Amino acid sequence: MFDEKEIIKMITEGKIDNLKMDNNKENLKNILMNIAVKNKKTDKKIQIPLAFRYITAVAGFFVLFFITFYVVDNMDDGDKFNRNGGIWSTYSDRHQGGDSVVWPIEHGYGKDEFIMSAPGFGGKGWAVRITGRTGYKIGFNYNYLGVVVRFNSKSYCPECKGTNIRKYNGIRFKIKGNLQQGRLFFILPYESEECINERLTCASLTDYADFEKDITEYVTDEWKTVIIDFRKDLSQPFWVNKDKIFDIEKVLENVHLFKWQYKNGNGEIMDLWIDDVELY
Incomplete structure (x- = not known):
């Protein structure tokens, strides 16, 4: 097995410093191929086993850095859509007759559309920001407001796919704010392909x-990072x-959106x- 100096040398020769995480799989393949080709030119007698020794060493050394993850939205473009066309929007108990109020204004209660706020995490770019208050009209535990992001452009009405x-373990995101009272929940909804037209x-x-x-x-x-394991942390x-109890695996097979809900304020x-929402 290689010692630390040998591994560092291989990484340098393989141009590992140019690695971009968004394309980690393709870049890792190219890096390993470059190392193997370089070895082929310099040591023909043992080119095959040595190439595989290089591949094993580099892959093992970087295994923790190449775990599959998916960026839902880093908000860097400053608009209300994520990378796959999923839309951010707010909601509240108003459609049930409640008196909670949320900004940005929810669909159906004003002309303003959802907007991002600045700056985001690290004092850069954009982030989701909501503010408001929960009401009293429909009682404790039934007053709420929140924000959702649809997974992609087909996950809301009329398609609801x-x-x-x-394949992902969970979700992580950055969060900060001020909650003087009440509770905030991250929610993984389970929805059908039926569109409720009056509420979209x-x-x-x-x-x-x-x-x-x-x-x-x-x-x-x-700002703090929230890491949620779908299978361990959610219930x-x-x-x-009883007839609405489901296995989490069933829910994960059919995800439409992610939801943050505040109630009893x-x-x-x-x-x-909220910023930098990722699946890991």
Whole structure:
């Protein structure tokens, strides 16, 4: 096996410093091929085994850096669409007769569309920002507001097509804000291919008893990274009906959106920022 100096030498010769994470698989292949070709030119007698020794050493050394991940949205383009056309939007209990208020204005209650805010994480670019307050009209646990991002351009009305994301372990994102009261949840909804035209949303298969995690503790005035393991950290709420209980694997096979929901704020103003949403 190679020692540290030999590995560093191979990395340098293979131009590893030019690696771009967005194309990590293709770049890694090219790096390993470059090393093998270089060896072929310099040591023909042992070119095959030595090439494979190089490949084994480099691949092993970098295994932790090449785990599959998917950028849902880094917000760098500053618009309301993610990389695959999925749209960001806000929502609240108003369609149920509630009196919660959210900004950016939700669909159907004003002319303004969803907009990004600046700066994002690290003082650069853009981020999702929502602010507002939950009301009192429809009672405790039924007052809410939030923000969602649809997975892609086909995951909302009229098509309502889900995407299989079982190959990923979970989701991670940056978050900061101010929650004086109330609780914030990350939610993984389970929806059907039925479009509810009057609300331009896809029908829930759980009666909204979706897999969720309370992430209130992460919200401070400084950016923090939230890492959620789909299979370990998410669960359906205790009030879910027995006929609406699903296996998490079933849900992951048919993902339409990700949701952040704030409730029970007792009329206090909330402020929430989200950036760099990725599957890992």
